[in-house]
Amino acid sequence: MLPIIFVLPLIQLVILSNAATFEIKNIAFAYIDNDHSSASRALIEKFNASTYFNVLTHFPSEAKASAAMLKGEVDVVLEIPRHFERQLQKSKQAHLGVTINAIDGAAAGVKNVYVTQIIQTFNQHIKVNLLQPSDMLSQPSTINTIPLFWYNETLNYKTFMVPGILVLLVTMITLFLSGMNIVREKEIGTLEQINVTPIKKRQFIIGKLFPFWVLGLGLLTIGLTIAKLIFNIPMIGSLALMYFYTSIYILVVLGIGLFISNFTDTQQQAMFISWFFMVIFILMSGLFTPIESMPKWAQIITEFNPIKYFVEVMRMVMLKGSGFMDILPQVTKTLLYALIMNGLAVWSYKKTS
């Protein structure tokens, strides 16, 4: 059992951190060039040069392109109208048709941004080429924005994902193991034997909690080591602070697990309920989708999500180097949560039925 507990989550960490990416690459790109001019070729060349697009093919007609998109062969189709170059030169403006497969809405948005960026750079380039010296004076000055990405300068998604996935692993393992623990004793009958002994409720609960608490911290240690060695995640903040927070956080998860355990009769039921909460906690944790963009009521629910706090704290401490005072609100809420959940767990565990 012990190797399973440690090996599986670590495989998950390595695989998920590499695979669960928000970066959109290898976009299947096709075009319909009705113009066949040097300008249209230059534009397509821009797409070709981009690492985000795989320029697949050129379709002779729009109908063929639509059919290919229907089959899922292409994601983005760029249609260059006839007389594209001539219009650019004459009236200094031209229209392009872009069709994006939006089955995955979020990805379509990102693709659109990429397409627009490429067309914009092309646009600026062409302006210079077409500009007449006499126009020079009337040329409006342009404003350039240079974004600066703090705490993750290269926008490396792994820096962002690894702390989050680590949080999931620690939570999942401790919740499932503790959730099934007392239930297992109910199933095999050992609980009955324990119940006739003079052992005190809190002694029993602590005895049940402590091994998983140690296990959780052990998982965190191994996870952090992997994050540093394999993914080279920056760890700006204090490790001690991370452990301090995690040690409180695990108590919350264990409390929830034991509480579930007390109210179920079989491991199957316990597993099902643990999964139910786990899925809600994960999807509403801000790990994959930002909490700020959730509806108001959902944002209120996330206040009761311990994973949310853990994700926040891990990212704050690891990437921003936040100190104790910065994470004090999260620490207070988690501590309160831990006290309530464990109080409920001790209260709901009955030695008589």
Place this chain on the structure above:
Amino acid sequence: MSISVSNISKSYKNVNALQNISFDVKPGELFGLIGPDGAGKTTLFRILTTLLVPDAGHATVTDLDVVTHYKAIRNSVGYMPGKFSLYQDLTVEENLHFFATIFGTTIEENYDLIKDIYVQIEPFKKRRAGKLSGGMKQKLALSCALIHKPNVLFLDEPTTGVDPVSRKEFWDMLKRLQQKDITILVSTPYMDEAALCDRIALMQNGKILEIDTPAAIVKHYPKTIYNVSSNNMYQLLESLKAYKHHYSIYPFGEFVHYSDKRTDFNTEDLKAYLESRNLSNINIEKTAATIEDTFMELAK
């Protein structure tokens, strides 16, 4: 009184597991609860070991009430549930040590009490409890139930699923424990084990049918019983059932236990009748009633 039960009732949703049960067990007595599955034996055990609260009535164990003084009771009783319920992934030694520790004692302190039993499993003390044979699991469970030197020992069907040799050994051990001033309440579905108890209570459907010593209970049987045998068991049973004077017929090993309604019953009449039904090798002999016969009679 070591155990005193008065008017205890307990029902689950729509099953009356126990109805108005009352009995007393004297200190140092080996008391048996005899009854088929579903008689309510386990429910009664769970009430007496403070795991279950009765709906009505009250019970005391070592003069302590099972509801109000449950904590004190847990210190002074040993309970061995019907299902093996020690930690299967701990070794024999670890289990014993664990239970000694939670009772606040050590193996050494009460070693003399469990010595007879423990020496038999000591060669396997490094083996996991889950890997033991049925008989050895039992001895380990008994050792764990005894490790804190309880005044009262509750054994819920300790010999169910155990081979005949181990069963015999187990009862010998109980007899020895009784010598050490431990009151024992044991339940069993086996009627032959009932004879080994000091007193027994016959239970069925949540009620006590009879409480007495095994010898006295047998005397309660109202009729004379005959062992009847012949060449064809099935035919014999069918023929006896068709015989208008029959009082009770139970197959009992190679014989049929037969009793007759008439007071002036003559074995020759029955023999003649059976011969008329084409049966041969007929043998009819008087026999003493057993607890099983009595139980069947009472359970009618």
